[in-house]
Amino acid sequence: GNATSDEVLKEAGIEQARGLVVALGSDADSVYITLSARGLRPDLFIEARASSSMAGAKLKKAGANRIIAPYSLGARRMAELALRPAVVDFIDTVIRSRGRDLQMENITVSHDSALAGLTVEETRHRTKAAILTISRKGGKLLVNPSREETIEAGDRLITLGTKKQLAALEEICERCKTNE
CATH class of the missing domain: 3.30.70.1450 (Regulator of K+ conductance, C-terminal domain)
Incomplete structure (x- = not known):
């Protein structure tokens, strides 16, 4: 179903969930789902993917606890691998x-x-x-x-x-x- 729907989130078990990962291609949909999930479960840990720092800021305002920016994360990981591969x-x-x-x-x-x-x-x-x-x-x-x-x-x-x-x-x- 469409995760932007509160009913779909409920059917997926959001009321019992330990956390929610929002990893869509659309930042707008991610913000909407984050807002919906936060409304249903104020205590839920929400991790969301953002394509840019601007989208990340909006997801934070919508209630995401952690923002993942794949391009930034990938660049940092490559640098760490180059500098400290054994670690x-x-x-x-x-x-x-x-x-x-x-x-x-x-x-x-x-x-x-x-x-x-x-x-x-x-x-x-x-x-x-x-x-x-x-x-x-x-x-x-x-x-x-x-x-x-x-x-x-x-x-x-x-x-x-x-x-x-x-x-x-x-x-x-x-x-x-x-x-x-």
Whole structure:
């Protein structure tokens, strides 16, 4: 069906969705769908494709959380590959390793999670999973946080570990949201 219709978005399960990716060839349709989705689900994470910075600005105003500009993204990736090929290869391997042993996960710590209040060291000791970054409310980003750093409710963690290690982390976390 036509995704610009609220009914089609509902039939597609927008009310239960963890997120929405709007990747159409038409920026106008993308803005319209973003507006519709935001109206139906104010809390939904929306990622939208934009063909230009102007279209990206309009999608932001319409309610998109993240804008993807394929040409800019492609140019940045080519530059990174030219400058740091081994780093890019490692990250690609880890990100695409679903089914393999080593994985990265994005976890949002809920207010009632047992993870809130633990230090990075306590978490590492219990799970063996590495916490690579902590994103705090207000935009503060802690890269390679110190072992004494305390995890807070609302933090977004980027973690690295084996399936077993990440499962142990999720078990402690309980009600945390994972964003695959």
